[in-house]
Amino acid sequence: MVMCNQYYFYVVDEDFGPLFIKFSSYFPYTARICINGHEYAKRQLAIEGIEFEALDNGILSCADPVRLQQILDELDETKIEALVYKWLDRLPDPFVREDHEAGYNYRISIL
Secondary structure, three states: OOOOOEEEEEEEEOOOEEEEEEEEOOOOOOEEEEOOHHHHHHHHHHHHOOOEEEEOOEEEEEOOHHHHHHHHHHOOHHHHHHHHHHHHHHOOOOOOHHHHHOOOOOOOOOO
16 A cells, blocks of 8 residues: 655635645645635625624624625635635645746646
């Protein structure tokens, strides 16, 4: 049995809240980011000053449910891609400068 290292980075993003990024130590050096839409919504409501009652993994009530739905509808691939590249720029990854210059880098797939 071959054992491969996985490297986890746990971060708290100002817009998305807590999340983690996992890098594999073997080719093709996959990475996975795990975000929680509820945490994103809670952060955005707090930023906008909208009162809400939070659950561990959800929102029980909100002073402006229409705006809450808009916030969630606005969470799209563009915002997620910006989040991913923001943290990829800050964290160490297995690609060296020459790899990036040769076109080797991460591509994003949203599941």
